[in-house]
Amino acid sequence: MRTLLIVFHSRTGGARQMAEAAARGAGVEPDVQAQMLRAADAQSADVIAADGYIFVTPENLAALAGAMKEFFDRTYYDVLDRINGRPYAAMICAGSDGENAARQMARIATGWRLRAVADPLIVCTHAQTPEAILAPKVIAADDLGRCHDAGAALAMGLAAGIF
Ligand SMILES: Cc1cc2nc3c(=O)[nH]c(=O)nc-3n(C[C@H](O)[C@H](O)[C@H](O)COP(=O)(O)O)c2cc1C
Numbered sequence: 001m002r003t004l005l006i007v008f009h010s011r012t013g014g015a016r017q018m019a020e021a022a023a024r025g026a027g028v029e030p031d032v033q034a035q036m037l038r039a040a041d042a043q044s045a046d047v048i049a050a051d052g053y054i055f056v057t058p059e060n061l062a063a064l065a066g067a068m069k070e071f072f073d074r075t076y077y078d079v080l081d082r083i084n085g086r087p088y089a090a091m092i093c094a095g096s097d098g099e100n101a102a103r104q105m106a107r108i109a110t111g112w113r114l115r116a117v118a119d120p121l122i123v124c125t126h127a128q129t130p131e132a133i134l135a136p137k138v139i140a141a142d143d144l145g146r147c148h149d150a151g152a153a154l155a156m157g158l159a160a161g162i163f
Helices: 014-026 044-049 066-079 099-111 130-134 141-160
Strands: 002-008 032-038 052-060 087-094 121-124
Touching: 002 014, 002 044, 002 066, 002 141, 014 032, 014 052, 014 087, 014 121, 014 141, 032 141, 044 066, 052 066, 052 099, 052 141, 066 099, 087 099, 087 141, 121 141
Parallel strands: 002 032, 002 052, 052 087, 087 121
Antiparallel strands: none
């Protein structure tokens, strides 16, 4: 049995729905166990124990959301050189952009010497006003489908020993 760790942070529900869809996708592969953890709860030992990763985060203020960054800050040096070469995918929930969070995520993953197995998946909610940005999000079915498929692809690659 191989383990896919999905670490996520979400304030208004968008990134959480994306993470859940990815976990459902990974669930199609019986030989892979998908474990979802909030960034605040994820520990270095969880990262070291897993065989592959999906990191799901909002973009806030043109950067990784603070809680996600705190997870990386807290675990980075414990984990360094202990997970080299393992596969990962990044998913960003954004209002209208998401590119800077994706870039930051890629730099951190490069530092950990992880292997990106897909381009960053960015979902834009198109919330523009403060009210819309602070409101609960409902991610569209086609975007959840992309997250589902990315989770399934990573899980299948893990099970098949491709990654
Ligand atoms: C303080 C704050 C800053 C934000 N900054 C950005 C930003 O720089 N770029 C962007 O595309 N969206 C930005 N957003 C929008 C969020 O990414 C969007 O609302 C997303 O749905 C948040 O994910 P969540 O629903 O999982 O909390 C910001 C939201 C907040 C609350």
